[in-house]
Amino acid sequence: MFITQNKMIRRLxxxxxxxxxxxxxxxxxxxxxxxxxxxxxxVNPGLDMANMKADDVTTAKRQxxxxxxxxxxxxxxxxxxxxEASYGDSIMVKRYLQYIEHKNPDSLKANEIYQxxxxxxxxxxxxxxxxxxxxxxxxxxxxx
Numbered sequence: 235m236f237i238t239q240n241k242m243i244r245r246l247x248x249x250x251x252x253x254x255x256x257x258x259x260x261x262x263x264x265x266x267x268x269x270x271x272x273x274x275x276x277v278n279p280g281l282d283m284a285n286m287k288a289d290d291v292t293t294a295k296r297q298x299x300x301x302x303x304x305x306x307x308x309x310x311x312x313x314x315x316x317x318e319a320s321y322g323d324s325i326m327v328k329r330y331l332q333y334i335e336h337k338n339p340d341s342l343k344a345n346e347i348y349q350x351x352x353x354x355x356x357x358x359x360x361x362x363x364x365x366x367x368x369x370x371x372x373x374x375x376x377x378x
Contacts (some may be wrong), residue, residue, distance in 0.1 A: 269310050273346045292344050304353045315355040318364035319345045330355065330363045 275282060276291050292301065293307050319326040326347070333341060342348040355363050
């Protein structure tokens with residue numbers, strides 16, 4: 235449970251830092267719009283603080299729902315798609331490039347990075363994705 239809490243805290247701190255720092259990148263008086271999407275781990279090894287039972291996301295029903303989700307998210311017109319993978323992870327970028335080369339939805343693994351991140355980035359014709367996970371060694375008790 236400590237690992238899960240630590241990981242959750244790292245992500246929250248990173249997201250807050252990103253949201254705070256993004257204002258500096260805005261052009262003119264218009265603030266940059268940022269959307270953060272959270273989801274459960276679709277291939278959950280049972281290590282999260284809150285675990286849930288979910289059905290297989292590779293079924294036709296779930297694939298249709300994920301496609302609908304990608305269509306709705308694309309309306310936001312994101313210019314970058316960040317994924318939960320180690321910052322600078324070239325393997326995930328390579329996998330994304332292979333995916334967009336073949337554009338085969340059946341090749342998406344049953345994981346939220348692929349099912350949402352890759353799918354959305356490909357729908358928007360993005361040439362890359364951005365791994366942004368960064369390990370911080372924050373102890374949960376230090377936040378009390």
